[in-house]
Amino acid sequence: MATASPALVRVADKAAMAQAAADRLIAQIAVNPGRIAICLTGGSSPKQLYELLATDACRARIPWARVHWFIGDERFVAPGDPLHNMTVARHAFLDACAPPANIHPIPTDTAAPEAAARAYERELMAFYGADKLDPARPLFDLVLLGIGPDGHVASLFPGFPAVDVSDRWVVGVDKANVTPFVPRVSLTLPALGSCRTMLFEVAGPDKRAILTRVLAGENLPAHRARSNHHTILLIDAAAWPETSLDRSPPELPQALIIMGVAGSGKSTIGETLAQRLGWRFEDGDSFHPPANVAKMSAGHPLTDEDRWPWLQAIADEIARCRANGERIIIACSALKKVYRDILAGNRDDVRIVYLEGSQNLIADRMRHRKGHFMPTGLLDSQFATLEPPGGDEHPITVSVDAPVEAIVDGILQRLRIGQGRA
Template sequence: ILTRVLAGEDLPANRARSTHETTFLIDAAAWPETAADRSPPGLPHALIVMGVSSSGKSTVGQALGRRLGWRFEDGDSFHPPANVAKMSAGQPLTDADRWPWLQAIADEIARCRAQGEPIIIACSALKKAYRKILVGDCGDVRLVYLEGDRELIGDRMGHRKGHFMPTGLLDSQFATLEPPGVDEHPVTVSVDAPVETIVDDILQQLHIGQDRPDCEWNGS
């Protein structure tokens, strides 16, 4: 029953709603899980839109934010100046460069979760180790993976203006990329579609229907 409730099915438990905050007190033994899987419940508090450069993270993240009424932040804005200078010079970042950047994003997600403020952040998050910092053990922080091949994304990058990452670093990004596995419960969508179609796909996979009264964030 709890699995069905958290999936948004029209059951009595989903009809009992406060006008402010609704809290479920759940016995640990009732939590939906199998021996190999523990899926995150309900509406997430944070979405991390991930993928290589020019996969459309900011565009899709902003469109998601408009649809849900959530705040959007570009993860690039959390880079320290030294990282931006390095990438602008065509030099790939090292993991030592990335740790402070990833931690700054993780801290912002933690702050938003503590305050009950939903957020969408665009972040490349190419390695599983990076995503572990961002997501941790939080079941209400979900990954949205924008999947596309080198040819398509390379063509898009070649047409971008004013971005600090040269096209020559794209091969490095694909070499670094570790696509999220099923254990990370990603929402995986193809970038080879119009933005609104991609957003529809994401919302469908998150079980957020446009005709549901609780799909706009209201603090519950």
């Protein structure tokens, strides 16, 4: 299966990164009503995330009895050692939150790393229910990773044989390329890639140089580590490369997301724009599960837990269209930046069109609209939730206080279509 380019999401600092990672982890859990598998990572990057997951606010949003926790690599030291990755995660949140049977450490009490690798591989296969990975049935719901100073991921180091292993799920690594110089056990790239979402955390000025190399396509493990479905890089301001990513978006995108509060005219504008461009149009409301529609029809605002499966369904459709070279326009409220990160991230070929209007104007429109399930009383909550897109999202912002054709003309002009440049 071909892998799509990763979504690049810029955050302010490490605290914002931890919150963004927690939101995405919880969102991925919410999509799966069954048994869930999360693959954690070691190193310093996830420490704040793990501490955040232990807070009351996050604990209440995770169905702990259904979530199983694995680890992407382990240092071959005894459990309880400060260098032991799963011990760090256990102390930070797992022991306080997760059932013991749902915690799956790599056994480091074996004679050698290779014996531990074989044992963990058997455990993963037993959990998965097969000894072959099926691209259509990921092993993990989410894999969390960092990027090492040499471009390694998990304990797969540049130039080491373990990077190229494709017929194993777990391998022993006799020596490390960076400190601490202890043997390791690591999942392989195929096992790490067998996930619905691969989520990187990249923070600090010391990661800027290696991230630039990774994003430039250098043959490093961090460049080769990709999910078969969705890969997201959370990058803080200190690690964000100064030149390689601060670029203008292309003139003709693969997908347009028409966003705004209820009543801003997303569907009307989207349909008209699709007719003018000859693209396919989808109303994001059609991706809502019936429970969400019933909740909104009863006058109750949706929670983030309600929205995650909806947003993921739209993101999946956008990814499918991008992979097939199909252009699409989707109307979706996408009120928060975290929602838009799921839908668009920093993909150059997915653009946000923001329909901007005052609350009084849109309320008046809603009072005259029939056949829609969003009561006007929920408009207050929509505006309270709204986070208008910032410049880093390269939005096309247009006022809704104009005729439909004029609004569409304005969008086309911003896309520079019809001016000999498309």
